Amino acid sequence: MKVYNTATRKEEEFKPTKKGEVGMYVCGPTVYGPGHIGHARTYTAFDIIRRYLEYKDFKVNYVVNITDVHDDMIKEAGKQGITIFALADKNIELFMKDLKELGIKEPTKMPRVTQHIKEIIYMVERLQEKGVAYETDDGVYFAIEKFSDYGKLGNVKVKKSVTGTRVETDKYDKENPMDFALWKKSKEGEPSWPSPWGAGRPGWHIECSAMSTKYLGTQFDIHGGAVDLVFPHHENEIAQSEACFGKKPFVKYWLHAGFLNVRGEKMSKSLGNFITIPELLEKFDPKAFRYFISTLHYRSRIDFNDEAIAQASKNLEKWNNTIQELLSAQGSGFEKEIGALVANARKSFISAMDDDFNLPNAWAALYDFQSKLNSLLAQGSVSKKAAKIALGFLEELNSIFGFFSFEKKSGIAVPKDVLELVKKREDARAKKNFAESDRLRDLIKEKGYLVADTAQGQKISKA
Numbered sequence: 001m002k003v004y005n006t007a008t009r010k011e012e013e014f015k016p017t018k019k020g021e022v023g024m025y026v027c028g029p030t031v032y033g034p035g036h037i038g039h040a041r042t043y044t045a046f047d048i049i050r051r052y053l054e055y056k057d058f059k060v061n062y063v064v065n066i067t068d069v070h071d072d073m074i075k076e077a078g079k080q081g082i083t084i085f086a087l088a089d090k091n092i093e094l095f096m097k098d099l100k101e102l103g104i105k106e107p108t109k110m111p112r113v114t115q116h117i118k119e120i121i122y123m124v125e126r127l128q129e130k131g132v133a134y135e136t137d138d139g140v141y142f143a144i145e146k147f148s149d150y151g152k153l154g155n156v157k158v159k160k161s162v163t164g165t166r167v168e169t170d171k172y173d174k175e176n177p178m179d180f181a182l183w184k185k186s187k188e189g190e191p192s193w194p195s196p197w198g199a200g201r202p203g204w205h206i207e208c209s210a211m212s213t214k215y216l217g218t219q220f221d222i223h224g225g226a227v228d229l230v231f232p233h234h235e236n237e238i239a240q241s242e243a244c245f246g247k248k249p250f251v252k253y254w255l256h257a258g259f260l261n262v263r264g265e266k267m268s269k270s271l272g273n274f275i276t277i278p279e280l281l282e283k284f285d286p287k288a289f290r291y292f293i294s295t296l297h298y299r300s301r302i303d304f305n306d307e308a309i310a311q312a313s314k315n316l317e318k319w320n321n322t323i324q325e326l327l328s329a330q331g332s333g334f335e336k337e338i339g340a341l342v343a344n345a346r347k348s349f350i351s352a353m354d355d356d357f358n359l360p361n362a363w364a365a366l367y368d369f370q371s372k373l374n375s376l377l378a379q380g381s382v383s384k385k386a387a388k389i390a391l392g393f394l395e396e397l398n399s400i401f402g403f404f405s406f407e408k409k410s411g412i413a414v415p416k417d418v419l420e421l422v423k424k425r426e427d428a429r430a431k432k433n434f435a436e437s438d439r440l441r442d443l444i445k446e447k448g449y450l451v452a453d454t455a456q457g458q459k460i461s462k463a
């Protein structure tokens with residue numbers, strides 16, 4: 001198995017530190033508001049990677065941090081007139097709900113920064129002892145000139161002229177590499193914690209070094225995030241962790257997910273193409289979104305638009321139709337043929353995924369499988385046993401993708417308008433609007449159909 005490592009800019013053989021286990025860390029959200037669909041893309045892409053590693057029988061320890069103290073948190077909490085803790089609680093609840101609806105499996109651990117101040121202070125003290133950090137009147141800073149590898153990950157040249165200049169804000173660009181804040185002394189009205197440097201709060205970058213170490217050790221396998229985190233955030237994580245613990249490399253493989261554009265342009269509030277995750281979930285089927293993301297390479301820049309989601313939705317429906325046909329197969333043949341098709345498809349799928357999770361190639365193999373399978377099904381004599389072989393493979397894939405539906409639909413033909421009412425009723429029930437749900441049940445009955453609520457969802461029958 002090979003993965004593309006941003007640190008070396010090439011594909012490398014994937015060999016985790018501990019046999020059969022993978023330690024994986026992905027930078028999580030700053031919870032000052034709802035996430036946007038760029039985040040949805042990143043977390044979906046890494047969820048697929050995590051699940052594929054699990055499919056390959058690795059035990060994955062997957063850590064995603066939550067940034068609950070940050071410049072943006074303080075600003076937004078001030079605007080809303082609440083504490084950063086109340087703001088964080090509200091948005092973490094929303095984030096967890098979003099993850100679930102997007103079909104993302106909950107990470108093994110989701111540590112919050114404000115619960116790891118002790119670990120952060122410990123690291124800053126060590127960095128100061130080692131002479132790579134210095135205290136000023138407003139905080140503690142990391143001296144980038146003291147870390148000779150600084151700039152390697154982001155391909156950034158540190159000019160002599162900029163060493164010693166420092167930056168208080170957490171965000172800055174490649175053109176201006178600067179000494180960055182590890183600890184910020186508190187200003188009037190800001191949340192703060194006691195420390196050897198007086199009351200203050202952590203800078204942004206140190207949290208990921210401290211929490212990844214706590215949960216995955218001083219060296220671990222995969223560190224991921226969106227590509228815009230390469231510099232300065234990930235560069236700074238390397239500097240902090242390697243300078244503090246002296247183990248190189250701190251991360252074996254750096255994986256970065258590409259950008260997501262919306263309708264051909266970079267998403268921005270001023271262009272009016274900014275979409276939050278709640279807005280995405282309101283307007284689109286989350287399974288179609290996941291399908292769309294799953295067919296693209298995690299490193300590629302992708303374009304989100306209505307047509308792409310509509311196409312994904314159509315393709316997903318085709319798979320689900322194939323599954324329905326398999327579920328009702330009652331012929332007497334094709335076991336050998338389907339067995340061979342599955343074996344071939346599985347082999348091609350794994351070989352594509354083993355090559356830096358190449359999903360476009362993996363899907364090429366799956367579409368080929370689907371088309372051959374459909375032509376066998378069209379002949380009407382696929383046996384139950386043969387169908388089971390194909391279904392087993394699709395269930396296997398679903399442990400990674402999670403969007404196929406294996407529930408057998410009722411055999412009766414239900415008119416489209418009734419199906420629409422049933423769908424509306426499902427939404428009403430999901431929102432616990434039972435009055436609306438009862439009203440829809442009556443409407444459906446007027447049209448000659450009955451609905452029953454079962455553990456597998458609504459069952460429709462003729463009245």
Ligand SMILES: [Zn+2]
Nearest residue numbers: 027028208233
């Ligand atoms: Zn991070």
